[in-house]
Amino acid sequence: MAPTRLAVIGAGMWGSTLGQLAAHNGHHVSLWSRHGDRSLAETVADAEILLSAVSMKGVRPVASQVRDLPIRPDAILVTATKGLDPETTCTPSTIWQDAVGDRPVVVLAGPNLSKEIQQGLPAATVVASTDFGAAERVQGIFSSMDFRVYTNRDPLGVELGGTLKNVMAIAAGVCDGLQLGTNAKAALLTRGLAEMIRIGSDWGAQVETFYGLSGLGDLLATCNSPLSRNYQVGYQLARDRGLPEILADLEGTAEGVNTTAVLLDRARRRDISMPISYQVGLLLDGSITPKAALEALMGRESKPE
Ligand SMILES: NC(=O)C1=CN([C@@H]2O[C@H](COP(=O)(O)OP(=O)(O)OC[C@H]3O[C@@H](n4cnc5c(N)ncnc54)[C@H](O)[C@@H]3O)[C@@H](O)[C@H]2O)C=CC1
Ligand SMILES: O=C(CO)COP(=O)(O)O
CATH class of the missing domain: 3.40.50.720 (NAD(P)-binding Rossmann-like Domain)
Structure with a gap:
């Protein structure tokens, strides 16, 4: 070339x-x-x-x-x-x-x-x-x-996969920081992907794009690696560090912090249920503890998959 x-x-x-x-x-x-x-x-x-x-x-x-x-x-x-x-x-x-x-x-x-x-x-x-x-x-x-x-x-689907997984990476960091185990992590990532697909398809992205590298692929990489800044934010929140202190020490940008608020704003206006993102939002604005966020997710009403 x-x-x-x-x-x-x-x-x-x-x-x-x-x-x-x-x-x-x-x-x-x-x-x-x-x-x-x-x-x-x-x-x-x-x-x-x-x-x-x-x-x-x-x-x-x-x-x-x-x-x-x-x-x-x-x-x-x-x-x-x-x-x-x-x-x-x-x-x-x-x-x-x-x-x-x-x-x-x-x-x-x-x-x-x-x-x-x-x-x-x-x-x-x-x-x-x-x-x-x-x-x-x-x-x-x-x-x-x-x-x-x-x-x-599908540029929109590819872009949304990379963007929305950052919110899930914060949740995954919390999951590991609280030492909740492999089953909990698998449940979180699977239900997180369902959440990404729910809002992404309403946005106009194609569902199958979320099962590709830019969706599931990036979700797996970011949610399982301490190299991810978004994962680090969640991990350290679960270890009782405050958000301003975590961000001050972070190398580079954790986009998920700002993305969460924007995503929740859109989900509210489109009337789309985003339970994991919602708990991440409460956690980031300091209105809930990591343990209380876990309890809120596990205590939701029973529903079909
Ligand atoms: N680092 C990574 O592994 C990956 C990062 N990304 C994405 O790439 C983007 C950048 O990430 P990083 O390079 O890691 O972040 P970084 O924090 O290392 O770099 C951000 C860059 O944006 C520039 N910038 C910020 N505000 C600006 C403004 N108002 N005017 C001009 N320049 C401005 C900064 O000067 C800096 O050069 C993020 O959206 C991130 O999610 C995507 C894939 C991988
Ligand atoms: O997007 C990334 C990997 O694909 C980088 O993740 P972080 O921004 O969380 O470090």
């Missing part, structure tokens, strides 16, 4: 890792950070691929800057952020589509703990777009013997 010019917007853990993967494949990568010397305008001007890996709070401000900059008419925008916009509850790709007009937008998500990828351990991911040719182009840029990239035609 001919070398491609990539602008990686956001030089955090994930942006840097994705930049390295593309550079190892011989592509020309420029990394932009709000703290760096190079301007965003210079970074994106010639780029054939613009890849955003800023955390959710940066998506709207950065996308509105990019909207006002000259970029190539044939540029492809790739979004790798896993979060929800608090103003509108929409996903990052919606904000980016608005900023780049009719250029293709590709969502990249999967079970991708950046520290493992940095060590050269094998991983797989998904690139999804309604423009299948654009997804295939991005697949070619990142694919290697260490990083297997699948295409998908």
Whole structure:
């Protein structure tokens, strides 16, 4: 494949890792950070691929800057952020589509703990777009013997899988922090996936997408790894640490903390039952203890699966 010019917007853990993967494949990568010397305008001007890996709070401000900059008419925008916009509850790709007009937008998500990828351990991911040719182009840029990239035609489902599992990862951390055992964890993840599918299909995503790498795959990785920041938040809450203290010590962003409130807002308005997410919300705002959250979930009225 001919070398491609990539602008990686956001030089955090994930942006840097994705930049390295593309550079190892011989592509020309420029990394932009709000703290760096190079301007965003210079970074994106010639780029054939613009890849955003800023955390959710940066998506709207950065996308509105990019909207006002000259970029190539044939540029492809790739979004790798896993979060929800608090103003509108929409996903990052919606904000980016608005900023780049009719250029293709590709969502990249999967079970991708950046520290493992940095060590050269094998991983797989998904690139999804309604423009299948654009997804295939991005697949070619990142694919290697260490990083297997699948295409998908359901960008919303892929994006929601990566985003919603962060809420479940907080719950999974609590489960392990309280030492509730393997049965409890399996029940939590299975019912968590049901919750993700319930709201995701109402959103317009395809159910089968949630059984793929970006849904079940990312749920398994994130909910079972101490490398996950979201898992760490839950684990440490269960060990009686306060949220501000946990976040102050955390390396990078735990998107699930903000995602939970936005998700619950949407679930309330759409009248969708999200019992696990609801307890995570109470836990994060300090109005319930981890043990009381467990009791509330186990004490719910009996129902069919
Ligand atoms: N680290 C990982 O393993 C993975 C992370 N992700 C997702 O990627 C996103 C970024 O994650 P990390 O790189 O780990 O987080 P990070 O905290 O290491 O980096 C976040 C980046 O966003 C930038 N940023 C934040 N607000 C900004 C603003 N207003 N303007 C400009 N830049 C701003 C920060 O400067 C930083 O470079 C998150 O949504 C995360 O869920 C997805 C897959 C894997
Ligand atoms: O999304 C991730 C792995 O796919 C990273 O998880 P955390 O953001 O919880 O660290």
